[in-house]
Every structure is written in C-alpha cells, then in structure tokens.
Amino acid sequence: MATRALLAIAVTLAVLGTALGASYTVGAPRGSWDIQTNYVQWTSNLKFRAGDQLLFRYSRAAHNVVEVSKADYDACSASSPIASFQTGNDIVPLAAAGSRYFICGVPGHCDAGMKVRIDVEEATPGGAPSPMSPRAGSAAPAVAPMPSAEITPSTSGQAMPPSSSAVSAGVGSLGLCFGVVFTAALMALY
Numbered sequence: 001m002a003t004r005a006l007l008a009i010a011v012t013l014a015v016l017g018t019a020l021g022a023s024y025t026v027g028a029p030r031g032s033w034d035i036q037t038n039y040v041q042w043t044s045n046l047k048f049r050a051g052d053q054l055l056f057r058y059s060r061a062a063h064n065v066v067e068v069s070k071a072d073y074d075a076c077s078a079s080s081p082i083a084s085f086q087t088g089n090d091i092v093p094l095a096a097a098g099s100r101y102f103i104c105g106v107p108g109h110c111d112a113g114m115k116v117r118i119d120v121e122e123a124t125p126g127g128a129p130s131p132m133s134p135r136a137g138s139a140a141p142a143v144a145p146m147p148s149a150e151i152t153p154s155t156s157g158q159a160m161p162p163s164s165s166a167v168s169a170g171v172g173s174l175g176l177c178f179g180v181v182f183t184a185a186l187m188a189l190y
Helices: 002-019 039-044 070-075 171-189
Strands: 023-027 052-057 065-068 083-085 089-096 098-103 115-121
Touching: 039 115, 065 089, 070 098, 083 089, 089 098
Parallel strands: 023 052
Antiparallel strands: 052 089, 065 083, 065 098, 098 115
C-alpha cells in the first residue's frame, strides 16, 4: 500500500513538473517593454526553458509586440509577422526549444533598441521546466504572477483574444488541478 502511494505521489509530481513553468515579465524589474530597457542585458541574466512564458507589459497606445523571423529581427521589419500582440498585457508561451525574436512594430522603436531575442532551452531532465533560478553569478529573474487570459496568434499571424469561455487560470493552475485530481483518483483505486 505504501509503495502504491509513493508511486502515485511520484507520478503527480512528474505531471506538475511538466505543467509549471517560470513566467518572466519582459524587462522587469527595472523596465518593461519600452525603449529604455536594454534587452541584451536583461536576457543575459536569465535562462529560458521550454514550458516557461513571457509577459509583455506596455502602453497599448505607444507600443505593440511582433514576433518575427531572425532576418526580420535583424532588419527591424514587421512586414511579415509570425504573430502580433497588442493588448499591453501579452502572454507568450515558450513551448519548444529554439530562438524566438520579438520587436516593437511601431516605426523607429525597434531601431531604437526595442527588440529581444529569447533563446529557449529544452526543459530540464525529467520534464521539469525552468527552476526559476538565474544563471550562475547573475541577479534573480523577474517572475510575474500568472495573468488571467492568454492572447494566442491566429493562423493569419494576428493576435486573437481568448474566447468568452476561456478559463481564467494559467497553465500552472491547470496543471495543479490535474495533479490533485489525478492523485485523488489513484489514491481511491488503492
């Protein structure tokens, strides 16, 4: 009986580990998505892993976020966006390893430095996402609370607001609920 309970707990922790990633507010704590923040310096202190998410906070009247290819990032061109976000409180999941490129599509802002390259690593062994600890010798990461809604890019590249039936819980909350229900079900079986 004790072995089965330990197995149930181990499985639950594995499920929770894959569901809970770090949430990074872009530019925090000293800045946000703005022209003044040095994004090369900001990213140098952080390690992004698959399962993490970015939160872009900015004034909707002054800025936006455009995900672009490396070539468009280098050229500061928003003419062929992968995705566009305009809410001022945009969540971008980092689902897979690889480099992601974001710029402000307002003319002149990218050229003024409002662009960020995010290098996403594989999740740590065992499927656990970022440990929310900075790289060795660096400052602590800025971690934002889980926002209540997610903006998802459509197939046309434009951001789509969540449907009216969208659940107001973040990925971590859903994983936690699943883990608790899963553990309770396993415990009931034994």
